[in-house]
Amino acid sequence: MRGTSNSAGLNAFATSALIALGAFPAIAFFWWFLVTAVPNAPAAPLASLTNVFAPETTPGRMIFDLSVFVLAVTGLIFVVVFGLLAYCVVKFRPTEADADREPAQVYGSTQVELAWTVIPVLIVVVLFLATARVIHAVQDAPKPASALDVTVIGHQFWWEFRYPSLGIVTANELHVPVSDPARPTPTFLKLMSADTDHSFWIPQLGGKTDLIPNRVNEMWIDPPRPGVFLGQCAQYCGTQHGKMLLRVVVDDREQFDAWVRAQQQSAAVHEQATAGRRVFETTSCVNCHAVAGTAATGRFGPDLTHLMSRRTIASGAAENTRDNLRLWIEQPDAIKPGSLMPAMKLSDGDLDALVSYMVTLE
């Protein structure tokens, strides 16, 4: 009933095709290599990618090194075991000669089984020690006196950043200073949530940490060169989890100090924007938004005191342009359906005035 000549061709086909299976992950791996290896080269310009294999910070580089080690070990295991599987599939096909015989019935072998128990145990020990070392180095790193503290508060669906030592409150775009490896000025983030769970993830600056209500988490970054780094909320937090984008601007020392001074000012006052300011202060805008130096002290939405210093609105969902601001106030669902910003239902005149006021908040 088995080993008919008809099935021999099929068997040969099946065998070669099964071996070809090994090509699929290989192609995927090369793709990965192509897209990741290039930006990682030191001479490459600073691309604003979100690649986990282009780390900028100390924790990021430690994670990268551990990843390479773990990938190498698991890759080796894969090659060995896949080789054994491929060998079995090629070697132990039925032949005409043994068509009527059952192969030797082998029930087991204590020595062999002991060997393939002990070897994995050793591999696990090595991997564990390498892992524990990096866990300790990242999580238990001492905080230098020169560190900058920033409190990150996750909201549905935007980020609030507070600099307690500098008296700054801003949103969605985090500014941090460059950290010179010789005189490190890392930024220590205190992560909290105002509502549901969120997760702070900028792949190039290191791993992610969750923002969980009733809990304070910590992470630190020490980017050695300036640039803009992108990321987004990684923990599902509700309807608009998908557009809770995040960007970190790493400034050199001078730029950062200038940014701090600008942010510490009260809101700019322009005579021609008085009408818009009146609209702002007499509608429900003030329930959620704050503008320093005005009656608006809401905390539910982003602080707008220096709105125009940010490149994006709606947590990165749109460029910060006059048209987008107008659309966002008039019809938030057009940009970010399901966000908690209500459509303000203003007349065209009021809307134009309000936008004219907004664009003065530099």
Place this chain on the structure above:
Amino acid sequence: MSSDAVVIQDVHVESRPWVETLHDWVTTVDHKRLGILYILYALVLLAMGGTEALIIRIQLMVPHNHFVSPQVFNRMFTMHGTTMIFFVVMPVLFGFMNYLVPLMIGARDMAFPRLNAFSFWLTAFGGILLYFSFLGGEGLYGAGSAPDVGWWAYAPLAAKAFSPGHSSDYWTISLLVSGFGSVGTAINIIATVLCMRCPGMHLGRMPLLVWLALVMSAMVLLAITPLTAAQMMLLVDRYLGGHFFDTQAGGSATLWMHFFWIFGHPEVYVLVIPAFAFISEIVPVFSRKPMFGYPVMVAATVAIGFVSMSVWAHHMFTIGMNSYANSFFALTTMAVGIPTGIKIFNWLATMWGGKIQFKTPMLFAIAFLFQFLIAGLTGIIQAAVPVDWQLSLSYFVVAHFHYVIVGGILFALFGAFYYWYPKVTGRMLDETLGRWHFWLFIIGFHLCFDLMHLPGLLGMPRRIYTYEPGRGWDTLNFLISIGGFIQATAVLVFLANLFLSYWKGAKAGNDPWDAWTLEWSVSSPPPAYNFATIPTVASRRPLWDLKHPEDPDSRYD
């Protein structure tokens, strides 16, 4: 064939009105019919969960797509996950175990046939309740309809403040109801295996599938219980003013995570151990050799059962546990790799020196070995906690667990379908369609899930309804979606094969694969009472002993 000695005459069934047949099926307490009901039910829900997956994939094909709204997208991934785990894979595995365990241990039915029927109908009603939410629920602000809090329903997103209306209640209660069903079935399988074995079949002679069913059932008892407790606490929060998970009133979000994952991770093994069970039956028969290292396989399974109870927090490496807790869970998670590796080596050793028959069940089994190896290794990569700080919650994780559940469990299940369909229906599944199914599925699978690791490495988080162009995710997502559609096509070929072969398939006979366990000694399909006389066995392979009186296993037993 030499097993004719134990053949039981096919009983002729007269044709009866369809209402009576339907009544028989609804009121049945026969383990075989309940097994078939479980499997059919799971196939219907597979179509639902698969459709949801395709909607997800269409939406993600191109950046800034408007195929569905974020609200609908969130419902789709919540329903896809919940459906596939609780109402497809669990029922289909329970179906196979229900059908096979009594036949393999020489029993006439399960220990508690009525509990068995009760458990099935609880599971079935659970699924119906979940899908009724599309009509009866109301979700996050402005969202309406089916549950949309993710299949983990993390606190406080599922709390009344963030999920008003009833959509989360449908999720909670449907899992509560089906959970009771699962516990009932688990108790039943344990009692059956421990008390109903035929003479001569001591624990060391049980087919591996039966051993693995026993371990899986014990794990169900331990894993479903905390889930049920958590669901009740959530209901107390939502309706009786409790504050377990209500962070607005001082409750704990991490408490829910612990409850959920102390269910959720053992659950992965609850699902994968039956897959191991199918592979442990298919690989020996199609390699024409006994299972290599049977005692070690049993020990490794029990070890996986124990260790997997202490790995749950590896789903929580990003929640800010301290470095000691993180290290502990890294160690336990990596340690699970040891017994799992032993299993893979034992399957390879079983093939080694054998005479491999490349029938469709074996093709799926070989693909299982290949894919489960990769899935296990990407698991090890994520057990390295700092690496997981990058990979957790990204598409890398999504690719990893689909590699386990599709590349591992589903492939093993397809193998099981091709292997036992002849026993259940009396007809062979078509080999040509089987090969089309296999090759289409494998191409679609690898296109979809090999590539899906990459957007994760490029920073794409899971559960986002759309994404920004220019981050290197666009082409990958497009190809991943194509892979999804190829898999859907392959599943249609499979369903067509199931359907057509029922009428057109070649007659199977009692023992089409020349196999060695007791279910192949009875007619196909087996009579209602399974065995006219309860068999007596003298080894792990009673049919080998019958077919090879010159060299029986019982000589070495």
